[in-house]
Amino acid sequence: MGRLKSYSKIAIFFIFFLLFSISFKYNLWKQNRIIIDAPSYYAYLPAFFIHHDLKLNFIDENPIFYKDKIWFYKIENGNKLIKHPIGIAVVLSPFFIIAHTISKFINATSDGYSFLYQNVLTLGVWFYVFIGLFYLRKHLLIYFSEKVTGITLLAIFLGTNLLWYSSFEAFMSHAISFSFLCIANYFFYKWVTEENEKYALRF
DSSP: OOGGGOHHHHHHHHHHHHHHHHHHHTTGGGSOOOOTTHHHHHTHHIIIIISOOTTOGGGGGSHHHHTTTOOEEEOTTSOEEESSOSHHHHHHHHHHHHHHHHHHHTTOOOSSOSHHHHHHHHHHHHHHHHHHHHHHHHHHHHHSOHHHHHHHHHHHHHHSTHHHHTTTTTTSSHHHHHHHHHHHHHHHHHHHHHOOHHHHHHO
16 A cells, blocks of 8 residues: 555644644643643652652752642651552653753753653653554554544544643643553454464563
């Protein structure tokens, strides 16, 4: 099939063109995206990589700055416990390290919350969205034509909240969860249909 007829690849290209367009149109690169529940998902990253303190004692040194940035419970022994699970922080940690390295290199603010960090990690979220769409495309093409697959990819991205959670609220769990579910579904299918243990391990 010729490149011009690869509708599903064109659909993925259009999705990322749209993400970039929206980000520039609404100037998202200069807007805080660590909002709603995201502060709690994100808190592990500066706590671990910058302050080396998952007990969050560093908050007490500047409580005003961290007031709306880290959500935590006070547990019985007096320690602080971040409210949300660590998974999103784990998958975004390579991009946080990249952002922190760049920040140090250019002598910028290295608190983990500047737009430099947010923009690099937003690209990280887009990386996972691309991987999810890649595996969803592979899965759909098993059953459907290129054209139907392309239309389906666009419908899923534009017709659900995936667009919103890949742009305006990229640090929420939705976009990354979508991607990992697409990967898991594909390898589960391969495991069941080919009965090969290597797919079970990937799943």
